[in-house]
Amino acid sequence: PSWCIRGIPATGRGGESVTLAATFVDSFASSARSVTLADGDVLVEQGDAADNVYFIKSGTIAASKATPQGEVVVGTVEAGQVIGEVTVVAGGLRTATLRAVGPVEVLEVDRSSFEAWLNSNPEMADSVSDEARERVDRTNVATMVADLMGSTDQALVQQVVDRVEWRRLEAGEVLFREGDFADAAYFVVGGRLMVLAEDDDGDEQLIAELGRGEVVGELGLLDRAPRSATVRAVRDTTLASFSTSMFEELVATSPAMMLNVTRGILTRLRRPTARRFDRAASLTVAVTARCDSDALVAEMVEEIARFGTAKHLSSDRVDRVLNRTAISQAATDNVGVPRLAEFMHEADVGNDHVVLQTDGEMSAWTRRALRQADRVVVVCSPNPDSAELALISEIFGTVEDAGHVARMLAVLHPASTERPRRTASLISRWDVDDVVHVRSGSSDDVARLARLASGHGYGLVLSGGGARGFAHLGVLRALREHGIPVDQVAGCSMGTVVAAAIALGHECDRLMELAEEQFDHLLDYTLPIVSLVKGARITRNIEGTFGSWDIEDLWLPFYCVSTNLTKSRLEVHRRGSTALAMRASVAIPGVLPPVPYEGDLLVDGGVLNNLPFEMMRDDSTIETIVAVDVAPDQGPRARSDYGMSVSGFKALAASLRRGKSDYPSVTSVLLRSMLTGAVRNQKASMQDGSVDLLLTLHLPGVGLLEFDRSREVADAGYEASKPTIRQWADTRSELSVTA
Structure with a gap:
């Protein structure tokens, strides 16, 4: 079979044809240890460390691999063949279990001796690597076939693999x-x-x-x-x-x-x-900022490993594992390239993630790492000098030539940085897909970068719902207590205000203060020609906190939505003025004035989508979506049968006389009218299971306009969401629960 080293001829230094297995035996006959196995005995287990290579003197060895269907035999090895060399060539753990079929005798050679032999016989090392690649691929195909057919029948699986x-x-x-x-x-x-x-x-x-x-x-x-x-x-x-x-x-x-x-x-x-994009299995990280790049990437890999196996490869690491100086920099026609290629291939197919760390220059290894990437992350300085700018341009230029590869810019700020600035100018240089801000020395920021870069990010989407939106702050507190990270935030209407405050990077207490500031004395009524409310107060409040912030400069990735009345479509705000995007997102039609934007009129996003999770669903950096819906289940009820016409003077007099009115307020009618269509569309969109945790908070007795109850509503949101969050967090193995 082509599953192990056979009598494949390789060209020796003098041009003679040499048989690998024969040369192996000649080289180790005196130093190898003899091992005898009975029928069914295990030589190595899948997942064991690769410490030895074996030559089969007599008998047959079956190689099997664990799959969801059960154990699948992926090949057999006969007398006169070498086995176990793949993981020595490529590094890593055993990829299959080797079990004796009848009595077997093997010669065992330790890893260091075999590696020394490979290094002294580079032509044979390349032939071994080519053979190892075929075996690795056949093993993986056998596993896929067994899964696809729903069968572990050895003959059937081998029939497919052979063809x-x-x-x-x-x-x-x-x-x-x-x-x-x-x-x-x-x-x-x-x-x-x-x-x-x-x-x-x-x-x-x-x-x-x-x-x-x-x-x-x-x-x-x-x-x-x-x-x-x-x-x-x-x-x-x-x-x-x-x-x-x-x-x-x-x-x-x-x-x-x-x-x-x-x-x-x-x-x-x-x-x-549903979600169209898988996680970034092969992630290339280029650190151009002045920092300890090895430590930074190692910290990223540690976080990614929470979600599955992750292998960290740099040029130094590759040279060290393969025990060969500068093999990572080998040109395409050099001896050693097959071994390097097989090592890279085995790392790719044998791990959930491979993180390739580039050199500090455009070396052969850097170019190879860029060519192997699903996503390229450049970790740069906030104010890169000309040399750094040139290197980043060359990196992204190489990626652009390679085809469709996601590009992320991670801006590494000094630990004392209060806020990022001028990020838009960096984005405009290279047209990157995503930007992430990282404080030097912040393990939380590095972990967030790692999750987003590898496609395991956590996204939080917050609905509109007037004053009920203060409950979002209570939900955030419960999420943080249970170790659930927030890597990207999004919102609509009141949810936008809370999401933008979260994106500033503050703790929960400060977020509460910010939210209260935004809605202090909110309703400045005016002559209702354009709207019931002038909007001067809320605009002043928003600009006071967010007026100098661009969305690109927020510490957390953020977006919000508004409704474009002119073009009858949803607008998604990911770039530009944070204040303008927020003001548009909260512009309840008829209550607040529309916002002019590039010749169009924008109003509250809740007209079309009150819980905008779909954009996060299609974001390749996000794997887990938590959505919070605080919109009331039902709107205002008829307190009396006042007929089909209403006198405003009569309604006002009744309100003044009794302290409350039997008539619905125009504001509540406008708010509920806006939400009705969006809620119906939202329920239909939820059917595909895109949201991993949906928190629907009922909040009885909390009105849409009761902005003076902020802390009470936040506490209610905390209590209402905590049991569900606790139960859900217990099912997430990657989470580190802190409370």
């Missing part, structure tokens, strides 16, 4: 184009693909991204129609293809396979209304 054909794509290379004939489906063994479709104008639009373990192209095998989309490699990608005829044979053999393939297709078809 697949390998495709290796470079970054930017096209697998197939929209309209092509569908002749094969593909397993993504390693790397990343993007799925693109043409819009009505003929421009390509990103539909989805696919990572390791996913299947692409299977839809064409089922309906025999031309390809419905173009698929291109985001970075260097390995694929296993199986033809139409082979697929049909497999489906006939395994009905479960058709069911699983169909489920996968349906999942993908639902992605326009």
Whole structure:
């Protein structure tokens, strides 16, 4: 089988043909330790440290791997072959369990001796690496096939694996184009693909991204129609293809396979209304700021490891693990490149995340790391000098040439920095997708950067709901007590005010004070030609706190929504003046004046979307969404049958006489009218499960305009949300509970 080192010829230094297994035996015959196994004995366990390499003198060894379907035999190794060298070549833990089939005798060679032999025989080391890559890929495909077919039948799995054909794509290379004939489906063994479709104008639009373990192209095998989309490699990608005829044979053999393939297709078809992007499995971090870059990246990796296995690779680390000076800087035609390539490939397919740390210059390693990235993060100074600007431009220029790779700018500020400034000028230079601010020495900020960069961010979305929105502050307190981080905030209407205050980076007590300041003596009534309220007081309050802040300068990523009356659409505010975005988001139609913006009129976002979680759902940095809805379940009720016409003078007189009115107020009617349509749309949008934790707070007795009850409402939000938050937090293994 091609699962282990066979009698593959390699070219020796003198040009002679040399057999790897034979050379191995000649080199270690006197120093190897003999080990005898009985039938069923385990030689190594999956997940063990790779301390030894083995030569099988007699008998057969079966290699198996644990899968959700059970243990799958992925290959057998016969006498005269070497096994166990893959993890020595590539580093890491054992990827399979090796078990004796009948009596077996092996020769055991320790890792350091084998590595020394590889370093003294570089040509053979490259041949071993090529062989190891094929074995690793076959093992992974066997696992995918078993999962897809719902079977661990060894003969059936091996039949499929033996018949697949390998495709290796470079970054930017096209697998197939929209309209092509569908002749094969593909397993993504390693790397990343993007799925693109043409819009009505003929421009390509990103539909989805696919990572390791996913299947692409299977839809064409089922309906025999031309390809419905173009698929291109985001970075260097390995694929296993199986033809139409082979697929049909497999489906006939395994009905479960058709069911699983169909489920996968349906999942993908639902992605326009669910999350379209997977996490960034391969993350490249380039630190251009003056700091301890090794410590910073190591701290990021530690946080990412909360969410799965994470491997930190730098040029120094690669050289050290492979025990070969400067192998990380090897050019494409150098001896040692196959071993380096296999090491990188095994790190990619064997871990949930690989974090590639670049050098401080555009070295061969830096270029390789950029070529392998799903997302590139540049950690820069807040005021980079000309040399740093040039390096960042070269980094992002290299990424742009490679194709669609997410670009994030992390601005590293001195620990004493009160607030970021002029971030927009940095964004305009390189057109990055995301910006994250980090205080030097702040472990919380570094952890937030790590989560967002790796696609494991926590997002908090806050609804509108008038004075009931003070309950959001109580929810935030409960989240923090249970160790639930907030990496990005968003809001609508009153939720925008609270979200923007959170984005300033304050503690809960100061947030309470800020929220109260914004709504102190809010209602300055005027002649109701444009609106019931002038809006001067709330505008003054907002500008007093946020007037000098751009959204890009907020400590936490933030967005809010407003409704564009001119163009009948939702506006999402991610850049520009924070005060303007907030003022537009709270402009209740008829109550507060609309906000003019680039010739359009903007009003409260609650007209169209009172809980704007969809933008976070489509954000590749966010994995977990917590949404808080404080809008009342029901609107004002009729206290009396006052008929179909109302005299304002009569209503005013009744109110003055009895202290309360049987008539609904115009403000409450306008507020509830705005929310009614948005609430219906929100309930429909919630059906796809995009929100991980939805907190619907009922808050009986709290009116929409009771802004003088801020602390009482915040406490009510805390008490109402705490039990649900506690129960949910207990299910999140990555959380560090502090209370």
